[in-house]
Structure formats: structure tokens, C-alpha cells
Amino acid sequence: MQHAIVVNDLHFTWPDGQRLFDELTFAVGPGRTGLVGTNGSGKSTLLRLVAGALRPARGHVQVAGTIGYLRQDLTLDPGLPVAEVLGIAATRRALHAIEAGHGTDDDFAAVGDDWDVDERARAALDRLGLAHIGLDRRVGEVSGGEAMLLGLAAYVLNPPGVLLLDEPTNNLDLDARTRLSDVVAAWPGVLVVVSHDRELLERVDQIAELRDGGLRFYGGAFSDYEAAVAAEQETALRLVRAAEGDVRRQQRDLIEARMKADRRASQGRRQQLAGGIPKIVAGALQRQAQQSAGRQRTLHGEKLDEARVRLTEAEDAVRDDDTIRVDLPHTAVPAGRTVLTVRDAVLRNGARVDLDVRGPERIALLGPNGAGKTTLLETIVGTLTPTAGTVTPAVPLRYLPQRLDLLDPTATIATNAERLAPSATTNEIRAALARFLFRGGRADQTVGTLSGGERFRATLASLLLAQPAPQLLLLDEPTNNLDLASVEQLAQALAAYRGALIVSSHDLPFLRTAGITRWLRLDGDITEVDPR
Structure with a gap:
């Protein structure tokens, strides 16, 4: 089989001296490969090395053909037109000049055979659910999830020899995730995708697991990998x-x-x-x-x-993947007790919400991007105020936002936890952090040095240790920065949490594992739904 990516004797060490790869050698052939591994194992770094965005200390990376690389932290200039993001702005300018009757030889050369560029671009946008976005619209007018899909649409229009995707489903609603999965399933060339989305990983031909600095391949989709x-x-x-x-x-x-x-x-x-x-x-x-x-x-x-x-x-040879343990009796809420009342509330985006939460209910908050799920959570926690109606929490609550910016990045994990629980002893803080896998000296790591998954665990630990103990926990897209093992750990931890829970997420397998008892959809107003 012809190899599209060949990595030989790759060495990479971070500036602080942490060695990530030592003599890493592997090859990837045609087809779709799902790249999995724990947070901090180096998945995103490996994609950056293959894409040429990072240089190894030693070793070689060879890629057959052109490379397309869609980063998980994709940042686009908000002033850019959509056509510029799609890579067709120059072709369209030349085409418009020709249609206006003053085209030059350079314009004809720029167009080549691509006379239907607008139609192809609109078809690509429609395929990804972006038919409502005009080619002359500015990037700053679209959501973060739509910007990620625009980046993918550029590669759909002009497929590279090798496409690298890093957590492409982050910030996408269920419909957009389905469309992206369909694109991955039909991709004709070489594709490597880093993802924690189980349903997306069911559309690949093989799984590559990055563990302890080495890469091992398993044939089949994610369920085949799990069985193996x-x-x-x-x-x-x-x-x-x-x-x-x-x-x-x-x-x-x-x-x-x-x-x-x-x-x-x-x-x-x-x-x-x-x-x-x-x-x-x-x-x-x-x-x-x-x-x-x-x-x-x-x-x-x-x-x-x-x-x-x-x-x-x-x-x-035995995997010792630790699990988060949550044992917080003070978070328990008696069945039937009122936890939250939202009465005739109108959110900043115009959505109308009437909601009662009682006892230890576990609520999943679904809905398309832009429906106001984050706005509702921030209104409940008091960061935003409704334009009408009332929002009345009846118990202590805590909120974990998508941004994970609650902790001081210059302070240690232990110091941040102590700030939220000032009356707790050092031993109590350390013992509690150990249950979230920050044992011994790991609790003294600076938050700014943590991976996305580690920062999530540190933030969740600090919130649950906070005083008074939260009896209502609000989570906004909590799985976005987590690897598959951490998603499973989080689901198990939330299943052990004794308080009420409202989780905004598009990850249905995660929500089911977390023991959701009530499913709500926000889209103009809020309604009960059946996730099946």
C-alpha cells in the first residue's frame, strides 16, 4: 500500500525540556484514520509536526501531495469575506471582471476552467449546512462553529492530498456534527482526524492510538478498537x-x-x-x-x-487509566425540592424560557448553535439579566463555561482550589484534588501549563470543592477539550454527583452515560424532547 504520510525517527521536546516523542516512526496510507489518545499525549502536536507548523528536533516527515490542516483553535480574521476563506476570492474577481467586459489575459488565466466557481462554492456550503451564508459575507458575522465549517468547506472545494482535522466537531450542534461526519465518511483521499466524538470515529477505516510516545494502529472503526x-x-x-x-x-x-x-x-x-x-x-x-x-x-x-x-x-501491558472519584455528600438535593425557577423569562437573544427544576434532576440542554443555550446558563448564574421575567435559583450553584477561564493561570491548582474553599485545610484540599487525579506534586502545577483536559479537571475540581457546596451545577459544552478517556471519566463523575445538573452539550453518548433524566431543546422557546 502506498503511504501518504511517512514519519521516521521523530524526536520532539518542548522548550521546558519535556520530551514528547523519541524515535517515533510510523506510516499512514490512503483512507480515513482516527487519531486518539489521552489529553497531553501529543495528538495536536503530532498533527502540527506532520503539517509543518512545528519542526522536530530530529527525524523526518514526508507527505505525498498537498496538505490541508484544520486546527481546533482555528482563528479567522473577522473582516475576511467568506470567499477569501474558501480560497476563491481571486477567481471570483477575475470572473466578475470578465463578465463585466474588461477581463485581461491574467483574468482568463485565473479562472481557467473554473467558470462555475460560485455554484461549486454554494454547493459546498449547502453540504455543510451553510447555505444561508453569502460568499461576500464577513467572517465576523458567523458563529465559531460556522467558522470551523467554513474552514472545512475550503478543503471540500479544493481537496488536498492529505487532510488533517483537529477536533473538528467542537462547538458544532447535532445537525452540523452529522453533516461533518458525512463529509468525513465520503472523503476520497487521505484523512487523519483527532476527535473525541465517538459517532465521528465510527466513520473511519482505522484507529491510531497515541500512547506513551508511540503510535499503534487498529483496523476498523472506534467500536472495533474498543473491542480489540x-x-x-x-x-x-x-x-x-x-x-x-x-x-x-x-x-x-x-x-x-x-x-x-x-x-x-x-x-x-x-x-x-x-x-x-x-x-x-x-x-x-x-x-x-x-x-x-x-x-x-x-x-x-x-x-x-x-x-x-x-x-x-x-x-x-495492563492499562492503568485512573478514574475521577466524586464523593460530595453536601451537594445532595432531596427529591422534589425546588432548585431553580425561571418564570416567563425573555433572554437577550429573544428566546423565551419557562422552567422549573426540582430535586436532583439531570437536565440535558439541546438546540442549534445560536439558540441561546450559553445565554440561558449565564442568565441562570446571574452573569446576564433577562429582558423580562425572573430567574430564581433556590440552592448554591456553580457554572463551568466553555472558555475554562475561571482559574488564575499564573497560580497552582491547589492555590486556585483554596481560593474557592478558604475554610478547608490544606490536607482536605490535597485529598480532594487527588480524587481528580492531581496527586502529590501535580497539585502544584501552574494552571497555565495544563492541557485542555487537565485544565477542565482542575476547574471542575475547584468548583465542586467550593464553599458552599454547589447543589446545582451548570456545564457548557464540557466535552469540547477532553479526550475519550476523560469524557468517560467525566460522565462517571457526574453520575456520582448528588446535586441537580444542567448540561449544554451536543454529545449524546456522553449525556446518556451521565444519567440524564430530562431532555430540553431551546430554539425560540424551551420544550421537552425525546433524544432518540
């Missing part, structure tokens, strides 16, 4: 149990060999004291016994060392 990893882990655990049994056997054999040697030596000494054998013979027998015992100890010691090595190798 589960089978590997079952085998690994079985090998660990066998290796543990072997270590115990070798330890028993070594102890028994020592006891036998000690008994023989004791018998020899008793016989000598009793005068049963000459002294010179006894000495020879003792030396012979000591040599034999030494050989036995060496033999059994070597076998024990070998068994321990096999145990270590078996244990290394």
Missing part, C-alpha cells in the same frame, strides 16, 4: 495472574532450598560434635554442602528474578 483493546486487556490481566503465581512458586522454592541447606548444615554439625565423622571429612562435606546450597540459591534466585521480570512486563 478490551480483548488485549483481558489477555494482559490473565498473564499478570499467571506471572504472580509463578513469582509465588519461585519464592516458595527459594525458601525451601534455603531450609534444606540449613537442615543439612545443622545435621553435619551435630554429627561432627557427636564424633561420628573425622574432622577433615566433616570439613570437606561442609564445603561441599555450602557450594551446593550456594548453587541452589543462585539457581532459584535467578528463576525468581526472571519471574519478577515477566510479572513487570505483564503489568506494563
Whole structure:
């Protein structure tokens, strides 16, 4: 199979000395590859190295053909016309000059055979649900999710030899995610996508897992990858149990060999004291016994060392992916107790909301981009005020925004947590942070140095540790910055949270795992829906 991406002996170290890749070598052929791995494993960095946006310390990256690279933090000049983003502005200018009757040879050369550029561009926009966006419209007039889709539309119009996508579903609503997944499924060339979106990863041909600085490939979609990893882990655990049994056997054999040697030596000494054998013979027998015992100890010691090595190798094959633990009894809300009342509220964007939340309800807030989901959450928390109606929280609440800007980036995780829980002791803070996987010195990391997933965990930990304990938790697109393992951890953590919950998200698998009990859709007004 012809390889489209070849990486050989890649070395990359961050300026602070943290080594990310050491002798990384792999090749990617035609088709669609989903790149997965834990937060901080280097997925985005690897895409940047392949795209040429970063240079390795050593090694080579070869790509066959042109490269298209859509970053997860795509930033476009708000003053740019949509046609400029799509890469067709020059062609359209030349075409318009020709149509006006004053086209030059350069204009005809610029157009080439692309006389239907406007029609092709509109078809690409329509395919991605952007038919309402005109080609002369400015980027500053579209949403963040629409800007990401515009970036993808440029590659749909002019497909590169290799397309790299980094978390393309972030900030997209359900409809837009479906359209993007359809584009990925039909992509004719080489595509590598970093994503935590399980449904998108079901549309790829293989999964590449980045773990401990190495890349391993699994054929099939994400569900096939999960099944393969589960089978590997079952085998690994079985090998660990066998290796543990072997270590115990070798330890028993070594102890028994020592006891036998000690008994023989004791018998020899008793016989000598009793005068049963000459002294010179006894000495020879003792030396012979000591040599034999030494050989036995060496033999059994070597076998024990070998068994321990096999145990270590078996244990290394077992994944030890820690899980977040939430045990906060003070967040519990009795069933039926009123938690939040929103009465005849009109949001800043004109949406109308009438809502009652009682007891430990777990509410999913759905709706298209621009419907006002974030506006509603910020209105509930008091950052915004409604233009009409009332919003009345009845319990302590906390809000985790998409921006993750609640923590001081120059302070440590522990310092930020202490700021929100001033009466808690240092030991209480440290023990609580450990439940969110910030153990020991990791709690002293500066927030500004954390990956997106780590910053999310630090922010969530600080909010849940805050005083008074939050009995209503509001989350806005919490899975945007998380890897698949962290999404699963978060869902399990929220399932253990005892308070009321309102989560704005387009990630249906995550919401189901989190134990959502009530589904609401905001689109002009708010209605109960069935997510099926």
C-alpha cells in the first residue's frame, strides 16, 4: 500500500525540556484514520509536526501531495469575506471582471476552467449546512462553529492530498456534527482526524492510538478498537495472574532450598560434635554442602528474578487509566425540592424560557448553535439579566463555561482550589484534588501549563470543592477539550454527583452515560424532547 504520510525517527521536546516523542516512526496510507489518545499525549502536536507548523528536533516527515490542516483553535480574521476563506476570492474577481467586459489575459488565466466557481462554492456550503451564508459575507458575522465549517468547506472545494482535522466537531450542534461526519465518511483521499466524538470515529477505516510516545494502529472503526483493546486487556490481566503465581512458586522454592541447606548444615554439625565423622571429612562435606546450597540459591534466585521480570512486563501491558472519584455528600438535593425557577423569562437573544427544576434532576440542554443555550446558563448564574421575567435559583450553584477561564493561570491548582474553599485545610484540599487525579506534586502545577483536559479537571475540581457546596451545577459544552478517556471519566463523575445538573452539550453518548433524566431543546422557546 502506498503511504501518504511517512514519519521516521521523530524526536520532539518542548522548550521546558519535556520530551514528547523519541524515535517515533510510523506510516499512514490512503483512507480515513482516527487519531486518539489521552489529553497531553501529543495528538495536536503530532498533527502540527506532520503539517509543518512545528519542526522536530530530529527525524523526518514526508507527505505525498498537498496538505490541508484544520486546527481546533482555528482563528479567522473577522473582516475576511467568506470567499477569501474558501480560497476563491481571486477567481471570483477575475470572473466578475470578465463578465463585466474588461477581463485581461491574467483574468482568463485565473479562472481557467473554473467558470462555475460560485455554484461549486454554494454547493459546498449547502453540504455543510451553510447555505444561508453569502460568499461576500464577513467572517465576523458567523458563529465559531460556522467558522470551523467554513474552514472545512475550503478543503471540500479544493481537496488536498492529505487532510488533517483537529477536533473538528467542537462547538458544532447535532445537525452540523452529522453533516461533518458525512463529509468525513465520503472523503476520497487521505484523512487523519483527532476527535473525541465517538459517532465521528465510527466513520473511519482505522484507529491510531497515541500512547506513551508511540503510535499503534487498529483496523476498523472506534467500536472495533474498543473491542480489540478490551480483548488485549483481558489477555494482559490473565498473564499478570499467571506471572504472580509463578513469582509465588519461585519464592516458595527459594525458601525451601534455603531450609534444606540449613537442615543439612545443622545435621553435619551435630554429627561432627557427636564424633561420628573425622574432622577433615566433616570439613570437606561442609564445603561441599555450602557450594551446593550456594548453587541452589543462585539457581532459584535467578528463576525468581526472571519471574519478577515477566510479572513487570505483564503489568506494563495492563492499562492503568485512573478514574475521577466524586464523593460530595453536601451537594445532595432531596427529591422534589425546588432548585431553580425561571418564570416567563425573555433572554437577550429573544428566546423565551419557562422552567422549573426540582430535586436532583439531570437536565440535558439541546438546540442549534445560536439558540441561546450559553445565554440561558449565564442568565441562570446571574452573569446576564433577562429582558423580562425572573430567574430564581433556590440552592448554591456553580457554572463551568466553555472558555475554562475561571482559574488564575499564573497560580497552582491547589492555590486556585483554596481560593474557592478558604475554610478547608490544606490536607482536605490535597485529598480532594487527588480524587481528580492531581496527586502529590501535580497539585502544584501552574494552571497555565495544563492541557485542555487537565485544565477542565482542575476547574471542575475547584468548583465542586467550593464553599458552599454547589447543589446545582451548570456545564457548557464540557466535552469540547477532553479526550475519550476523560469524557468517560467525566460522565462517571457526574453520575456520582448528588446535586441537580444542567448540561449544554451536543454529545449524546456522553449525556446518556451521565444519567440524564430530562431532555430540553431551546430554539425560540424551551420544550421537552425525546433524544432518540
